[in-house]
Amino acid sequence: MSVSYRAFLLRLRKLAKIALSEYGLERAKLRFITYTGNGLYQVTVPPGNPIIPGKYTLRLHQPDYMTPQFIISEMEWLSALYQEGIMVPRPVRSLKEDWLTKADGGYDVPQTRECTLIGWTEGRLLNKRIRPKHFKALGRVIGRMHEQSRRWKRPKRFARPHWDWEGLYGDGFSYGVPATDAREAIPKAHQVAFNDVLNRIREVSEQMGKKKIVYGLIHADLGLTDNVAFHAGEARPFDFDDCGFGYWVFDFGVVLGQYFIDTNDASRTIQDALISGYEETADPEDIGIEYLNLFMAARIAQLMFFYQASGMAHPQHMEESKQGVNEHAKYLKKILKRIS
Template sequence: MADFAANTRPFAELDRSGRTRRLRRLAEAALTEYDVPVARLTPLGHGLNTTFRVDGADGGRYVLRVQRPDGPAVAQVRSELAWLAALRRETDLVVPQPVPTRDRDLVTVVADPAVPEPRTCVLCRWVEGRFLDERLGPPQLYALGEFTARLQLHGARMNGLDRGRVDDLTDFGRSQVNGFSDVVLDRAVEQAGGDEQVRAAVDRARAVRAELGFGADVFGLVHGGLHQENYLFHRGGVRAIGFDGCGFGHYAYDLAVTLGELTHLPQREALREALLDGYRSVRPAAATTDPAVLAAFVALRRVQLRLR
């Protein structure tokens, strides 16, 4: 009786482990669309999306991502995968390599009776490496700065991709024509319990965006989430994962995401300078690395995380 009740409870009432068990069955169905002999499927994480490590019977390793229902649309996920595929073809930057289905599609949409809505799923090859965080040093951040700049240069060549903005203030903002409108800001302040510091941070970000403009030298396709859980190191080289949040924004936003996640480290100032030096070695753009610009985007990112 207990097993029956667990299998018939509404998905929204399940705890994290219960939802992961349901999504595992959906993931198994998704994998039948790929020419990958599966030996083992292991849950990796259940956050905004749910991911599984896939160990192939042929020795290959992969990551299957089950997209959250309120995430990017199928066309937008295809655009993300198209960028990854182009990066693998056209550069030596190490990013996840998309695996096409038997029908040569980069995504598959799967439904399961125990999950209330169809889910978009993608499969990529495993990226080897280690996450460092407290062990980060200036050499790693210099390499990440170079990587970020080269990633942006390639993104500038990717025309016609269907991706949203990385700096929209809230989920409500993403549904509006202008994600920074007064209506969006008023709702954000209300969501933050009336905290006017939110308004001050957004007003400053508005001013900085206006000062920078939206020219190709300061604005384009960016990763949007280069924090310690999305970059890793292997044999001295930096690699990036977690492109599901990529989109269009100011290049300084990418750097601000990285900088905002270093504040708990005692060597944060040395890491900051190394990141910016590495970035400038590829893109010596003073506007993008201006301290006031970066501070405004760091504050904006902090507001976004607070209201997520």
């Protein structure tokens, strides 16, 4: 069954209202933000409700992406980070004290959604006038998150994806098609560069192992112009939807790789600023900083794999996916020249 986009959004809003009732927030103001698989709403809670008045984010999670246990574990980590004083979105429990609720409108489209409520992230999103000081501020909070991750005793049944080689390019995380098929479908013009990065990452990963000094719970999707707000000189990460276990240095690779794609800037100045901020809150020694450029390439190759696999799983979006693969391949080849 298919419905128009307008009808889809009207139905999605009904699901959002059903979800809010699980928190006793029937009188809250609901404002649509975006739909990119997850449906996102800003919720303004007035006084006289079961939770503290203010702004919140309601997420209607994308079906068949993260499992319910993965989502619950994300909320548990957010809660632990928030309790440590790190300015991440504060997760909110339902009236039944659950991290996760379900909204069922009786529709085939959109289908039943898992829902979560978290605090709204105040601050400014950067899209211009980005300075080394912003990288330094982001480095500080990445260091704090890594340190918390090293010390934290995770709850029983805690589960998040692993962004190791299998998670990034294999069947450790599924985008709906066999990973081998997606890797082999990368255009021939990009196969040499793509496979070069995958082989290097496999080799370095085997050398590094997965001890706490190099590997742990990371955000895995931090871009300076995306998923970070700045307030009073402080970087405030949000959108932990892809958080999981990975190499600490991969968080650096994501930040710098995304910035390189956005601006064509991979200068030592911004790398040094990010590392300098990290050094204020965590010890970068032995985490693999010497492989920073390689992990930038690893991120770009991951995005190429994602676009290719997603296009194959959803043929109606194949043209857009092809553009994504080709665009990211240009930057992958530039980074490889730096490594070589």
